[in-house]
Amino acid sequence: MIERPRRLRSTAAVRRLVRETHLVPSQLVLPMFVAEGITEPRPIASMPGVVQHSRESARKAYAEAVELGLGGVMLFGVPEHKDAQGSGALDPEGILNVAIADARAEVGDDLLVMSDLCLDEFTDHGHCGVLDAHGRVDNDATVEIYGRMGVAQAQAGAHVVAPSGMMDGQIDVIRRDLDVAGHEDVVVLAYAAKYASAFYGPFREAVDSSLQGDRRTYQQDPGNRRESLRETLLDVEQGADIVMVKPAMSYLDILADVRAAVDVPVAAYQVSGEYAMVEAAAAQGWIDRDRAIDESLLSIRRAGADIVLTYWAAEVARRLRSR
Template sequence: MSGGFPEVRPRRLRSSAAVRRLVAETTLEPRQLILPMFIREGAREPIAIKSMPGVVQHTRDTARKAIAEAAQLGLGGVMLFGVPAVKDEVGSGALDPDGILNVAIRDAVSEVGDELLVMSDLCLDEFTSHGHCGVLDSSGRVDNDATLAIYAEMGVAQASAGAHVVGPSGMMDGQVGVVRTALDAAGYLDTVILAYAVKYASAFFGPFREAVDSSLQGDRKTYQQDNANARDALREVDLDVAEGADIVMVKPALAYLDIIRQVRDHVNVPVAAYNISGEYAMVEAAAANGWIDRDAAVLETLTSIRRAGADTILTYWAADAVHLLNRR
């Protein structure tokens, strides 16, 4: 204290919007955001997802329009999920060149070319009648190694359809290595692997299951990670990087900000985080009840994920966030 006043006044750097912009430590930019999208086979009009207000299962035509808008907004990419009309025990629709996901990839690439990264979810859960991320053995458990063989084919099918980035998300041991080997052998040396390296068995996935019409029986705790464990996350990341992952991802984001920070400090590859369906739904529900300022909460949420260390965020708010940023 000097003359009864503080000698250091941190509030000076908060005194106006202009000075706050000048000294902001964390940026949130369109290029850092990826929009997840659901495309439903045979849909003639978009189908609202009740638990995720504002998000829909797209038709092929509305998906193309949304992808074109994403490119115009300067987003980093779109992550495509297919919702097939028919499922079976082995998820054969995932390998079908005319299956909804591979068709949607081709549609997207024909719409935007290389102006926007077209990313595809590489997992069987949307395509299996039992809703698990892999095929089942005779005892009903997910068969890791049999699933890997399908993932390898799936990666090549998606790259052949034009995907710039494939996202192995099933949490099978060795999934990145088999996909990388298959892609390279097929000549897709430049196809990027965004590995869902850290994916927890989370209660916040609930609305996503409506979004993909999940048929899940039971849970995924035998292959997705236990939310009590942090060291396990770094082990998974190390394995995926060693197997050829170009980008690693943490999913979910908000309940795992500490994990995002640990992963960011641990590796030298880009780190993504998935701001998942339940996180989205909570904010939208609170805002709909008038309990919070929705727009401010959206930007605060995304900024917190960036501040934790994520270079890139998958978020259903991606397009909305750009409009909000432009109005600041």
């Protein structure tokens, strides 16, 4: 017998030597929730180990992310007050813009400060855009607000803005407004293929979502595959510097398709429901928690992601450093 592939699996040392896909901290981005009006971190029941940060606890997390060598943090704001227009998203003193400024003051350029660019956290109806007279999301009015929101986040100090609303033409308007305002160096990370997924459930607790109805008229149908390439290529054409697939694990085929279709960096978001399922199963003793975490992240990297947003980013980075 000449072919014996098991030779390359015989010891841990040889497995490390020939491993095709690796995890390194610089590929990992930590999503963080910063809440207005709290003085201590507030646990999120459906996401064990994840919290809504106070501004002070968030500062400590930013510093730790630098120490661990993470690729960045993705910031989400949780305001105390919301309105139909999501006006808190544009307010320089709004919680997200203040959190961005805090992060830049803490880490400077040693860590990428990324910010979610969407209205859903700030609207009292919970949708990603403003509504028209018929209660539908008004695409064109929304993207004009997105452009202003991008400028506000850039002025606060964001290195990367991440439009997640899945509005038609959003990248074009945001890139235009950033450039006109003199923020040519701010990176646009486009949620290019974002599906209307059941796996976002815990996230809605994390941001105190006010959603009425659903987002199926603007997020993608889970049954569609080709559509994701259309969306992604449009975003690249309009100026996206990085494109992202969300969710990750149930959409690895989409991730592989996107990786093959573009020559810009590709990210994937391991979402709240994916996190919660592993944590819940591990808490019951049904799976090996650390191995399941690593395997899930490797699957995302193996499918083509250069960057992975994961709530386990800091934990995995600590573990990688100790090996």
